[in-house]
Amino acid sequence: MRVAIQLTADAGPWDELVDYVVEAEAMGVEVCWVAEAWGTDAATPIGFLAARTSTMFLGSGIFQVGARSAALSAMTALTLQRITNGRFLLGLGVSGPQVMEGLHGVRFAKPLSRLKDTVAVLRKAEAGERIEHDGTTLTLPLPGGEGKALRLSQPVPETPIPLYIASLSPKTLAYTGEVADGWIGTSFIPEGAETAYLQHLRAGAGMTGRSLSELDLCQGAEVAFGDDVAAMAAERKMGLAFSLGGMGSGTTNFYNSAYARAGFEEVAAESQRRWLDGDRAGAAGVIPDEMVLATTLIGPEEHVRERLQLWSDSGITTVRLYPAGETLSDRLDTLGRALELVRTVS
Numbered sequence: 001m002r003v004a005i006q007l008t009a010d011a012g013p014w015d016e017l018v019d020y021v022v023e024a025e026a027m028g029v030e031v032c033w034v035a036e037a038w039g040t041d042a043a044t045p046i047g048f049l050a051a052r053t054s055t056m057f058l059g060s061g062i063f064q065v066g067a068r069s070a071a072l073s074a075m076t077a078l079t080l081q082r083i084t085n086g087r088f089l090l091g092l093g094v095s096g097p098q099v100m101e102g103l104h105g106v107r108f109a110k111p112l113s114r115l116k117d118t119v120a121v122l123r124k125a126e127a128g129e130r131i132e133h134d135g136t137t138l139t140l141p142l143p144g145g146e147g148k149a150l151r152l153s154q155p156v157p158e159t160p161i162p163l164y165i166a167s168l169s170p171k172t173l174a175y176t177g178e179v180a181d182g183w184i185g186t187s188f189i190p191e192g193a194e195t196a197y198l199q200h201l202r203a204g205a206g207m208t209g210r211s212l213s214e215l216d217l218c219q220g221a222e223v224a225f226g227d228d229v230a231a232m233a234a235e236r237k238m239g240l241a242f243s244l245g246g247m248g249s250g251t252t253n254f255y256n257s258a259y260a261r262a263g264f265e266e267v268a269a270e271s272q273r274r275w276l277d278g279d280r281a282g283a284a285g286v287i288p289d290e291m292v293l294a295t296t297l298i299g300p301e302e303h304v305r306e307r308l309q310l311w312s313d314s315g316i317t318t319v320r321l322y323p324a325g326e327t328l329s330d331r332l333d334t335l336g337r338a339l340e341l342v343r344t345v346s
Contacts, residue, residue: 001311002318003342004031005335006061006220007049010039016328021049023332025056027339031218033061033091033184033320038103042091043076050084059089061184062166066095066106070118070138071152074125078154081161091184092118093166096248108252112172113137119163119179128156164218168254170200177204182216182318187243187255189294190310192262198315212315219311220320223297223304223338232299233292240292241283244268245275264291297321297338305341312345 005024007017021032032049036042042060049058058080063073073092080088094100094111101108117135124131130149133140141147165176166184176183183201202212226232243255250272259268267286275283297304311319321338325331 001308001316001342001345002030002216003028003339004033004059004218004220004318004320005029006033006035006320006322007045008035008037008039009042009045018049018052020328020331021056022052024335025053027332027336029056029335029339031057031059031089031318031320033059033089033218033220035061036064036067038099043080046080046088047083050080050087053087055087057087057089058084059164060091062091062093062164064095064099064104065092065115065118066100066108066111067104070121070133071125071131071140073118074122074131075152075154077122077161078126078152078157081157082154086157086159088161089164089182090122090161091164091166093184094172096254097252098248110137112169112175115165115172116175122163123160125152126157126160128152164216168258173197173200174204174207177201177210177212177215178207180215182218184320185217185219187258187262187295188219188221188311188316189259189262189264190307190314190316191294192264193314195263196258196261216318217316218318218320219316220322221295221297222322222324223334224299224324225301225304225334225337226298227300229293229299229303230289233289236292236296236298237284237287238280240287240295241271241275241280244287245272245283250276259291259295267291298324301337301341304338305344308341308345 007021034042034045042063046058077090094115097108100106113136117138121131121133128151130151131140132149141149162181164182164184165180167173167176205212247253247255256268256272270286271283297307323331323334325334
């Protein structure tokens, strides 16, 4: 498995975050995904990191398709591909109703259609074609106006920009398998991966005559080492409860649905109910240690190695690590230990 890290650019002093990425590259980490949620954007940090790294791929993890016009997403992607000298990975995703409607003022309607329209515009833009598109959520040029179809005034890249899609729902997973070079996943439990994710990715890949092995399956989890597993699990239950209850609305929560498909339906439903009722402690309290340990890489080294082997056996080709630690030195130490374990996985 390749090793990636994920950078949340609003999570600490910027100079320290840059040092973390530079040191991770020196340690052999191959990809850095830069998050974009409701803090910093993804494009600006990637542009900066391009000047401080030389071999590491830099990916948007992810551009939210409702936050930019499709053409601007294409312009930004092509710009970053040039700035990074071909090291840019374009990650796209639909986000969710709370961010799209609450922050960007964009209706979370037909998200998969919006994603498809964005990909179609991207492909025309990077091929140097005039951008004309008649889609479900987007028509270019805008009908009834004075606009005309334009080509972007950027050089056509020698090869298409690798496209990764962050997907959790069955239909979007199938679309990922159909058109993407890779999948950015989360909320991953290897024992339930076939039902929750892989069967849908596989079906989509089959629609275009591909196999699932042709996609880079990139999954992420926190990694931390210690012997008091119960205490480590307890510390992480509130964060998992936030995913189950707070990362979406009462009717639209892709994380909750994914955990339910992976075998934790009752826990996911009860935790969400309590979270939405304002009982945060209760939402965390119903989550069993088993669920935390299933979706993280925490515990003694041998346990973490066994979990990494399960990830590999389930088809994951890139493991995206979130190393725990209070300081930069602590996080790098955790990352180094995890890298050594990944290298022992077959």
